[in-house]
Amino acid sequence: MIESLRMRGFRRFPEASVEFGPGLNLVQGENNAGKTSLLLAIEYALFGRVAGYTSLFGLLHPKARGLGVELRFRAKNGQSYVLQRAHLKPPRAKSKLVGHFTLLRAGVGEEPSAYLASSDFSNTEDDLAKHVFDLIGITRRVFEQVIHVKQGHVTDILEGSAKLDAVLGVTTAAVASDELRGFALEQEKRAGNAELLRTRLNAIAHEEQTLANAAAEHSTQAEDRERAKASHTERVTTAEAELARLQPLHAALGALRVAGSNHARATETLQAARARSQSAASGDDQTRQDLLTRREGALANQTRERGRIDDLAEARAVLERKHGDLSGQLERQASLVGGTRCETCGQLVDAAHLERERSKLEAAVKSLDGELEAAQAERRTAKGALDDATRTLAQLDAAIAANESLRQQKEALFAELGRAELALIAASAKLDEAVISAEAALERPKSASASAGSAEELISALQREVERREANARDQRADARARLAALADADAQARARVSETTAALQRIARERADLGNQLKQAESAERVARQLRALSGAFKTLQRSLRERACESLAADTMRLHSALSGDGSELLEMRVDPERYLVQVTPSDIGAEVPAHLFQGGGHRLLLGLALRLALAKHVGGCPFLLLDEPTYGLDAARRDALLDRLETALGGTTQLLLITHHDVSTRSAFRIRVERKGKQSNLLTQGASV
């Protein structure tokens, strides 16, 4: 219900306000006084525009820079609200109006007003329209087609109007049906590849399962390889430990073997040396005896030769003295020449005698020379023999010394041999210990050792055993390493395969996620398309149902209201509203056949019928809090006009506020009255309140 209206700069109203009462409100005034402006102001306030006015400048008071309307109304919830709307010219603007609106809940008592929507708070016209619909249940179409009945258009509705579709919801259903079918087509296009996506996803799932199986197999194989690697690593470790254990044993056995060999050779050498020394001992003694004997002989020879030389020296000395004597004699005789005297005796020397004596002396000298030479030769011989004897003696002394030295050396050798024998015995004991230790290390059965002969053979056997075991350990290690290398290769290949599988799985996961999203969208589109199709079909059905039900309802209500408004009983037997065009068909009692209402009714009847249909339409639309009727009584005589106004409120059940404009004098009617007066170019409002 509209409670009040304030206008400023609206058409001919520079400033005006009016209050309305419940029920019938009569807006009276002369023609062209500005009555309709009230209804336009209400429309402007509610919707910010007025049907038929393309520009709000047409609503602007000529001297005003803006227009404003404040509409106070009571909503369906019983509370009062104030809707303020204004359009103002900005400074220096000539053809532009800037609009503002504010909707607030009116304060009651101490309760202050509360804003619901305002253009100053970024609310839009849509927001305001929604609030208006929520509060009073009307839309702009309903306002134009149902609530606001314009002057001279009361009976137009009898001719049928496709515009009724709009207020009956048929247009809405039709548009919604068409649009949603279009949306459904778009969604179906989006969902077109859903089946393909499902097929592809199934294939991907199969491929993914295959890859997952392969990955599981790779994992199992990797575990097997890890176990095998651990086993082979242990084998390598064991073999290396065995080799490490055998290596010193091997070296020890090698050394043992060398020691054994050396021991054997030393034993042999020692035995040979002992044998040789024992055999040489007796020979050496004989030799020494021989040498001593020979030395004695040589010493005797030396002594003899030395004596002989001495003898020869004495003989030589004798001979030399004789030679001297003779030589002296000879010289003396040589100095004696015949006839000379002897110096000794003084006698004359006979030359012949002298010659003879000289020859004898010379012969004696020659003989002595011969003897001397012989003695000399003999001496030389003796000297040579002495020298030989001396040399022989020296040689024998040297030989004896050498023999002595040899004897001493032999004794030292014997001592050395003794020590060597002791060392050999000790080495033999150590060798035996080492062999026993090696056997223990090799854990050989005693029977094997027992079967071996000498220590050397035993060592050789042990060495062979060690070498066999080393070879075995090396083989084991090489085999294990080869297997580890093979496992490493297999690992690398497996890693490559796992990497490929993982990459493939990741690719598939990405593809699946992508396709899943696409399928989700496609399925969502399918679902939405199905729903849109369903909604479109439902709206199509609703469209028919609304129209048929509306026509049935309108026909029945119009008959009832027409009868109520007529008061004197309806002249109509039947009424039908054509669902195709909303053309009203009536069956008048005087004709008895169905005829179009707008052709076969009188003016007053058509007006009543049209008014009844409009009221029926308002009832059908439902919840109209007020109706704005501009000159609905036009064309009625005074009696029918008064009767109509009397019955109108009653026919509506008293729940709907009526703002009825009339320029007729209806003073006899009980109503809330508003008078509009015009003074020059301005109009004014006078609220006269309820009156009878």
Place this chain on the structure above:
Amino acid sequence: MEDDARKLLAACAELEGDEGLVEVALAVLAFTSHLLDDDDNLTRVGNLSGAARGRLAERTLELLDATPTAPEVPE
């Protein structure tokens, strides 16, 4: 009239008694009606403009996404 529309829609075979879809239908109708009430949303011949169609589509899809649907049959 809204009650009538609700009853009629609920009776529609297309909606199969899906109350959620009936609510969506009512909301779509209300929004369509709201669009039709504004001449700015209409072409010269009275159809919805492209922008209005877009808004209606957006609102409809928004309403449908918010509507619980029957659980999908697992593959």
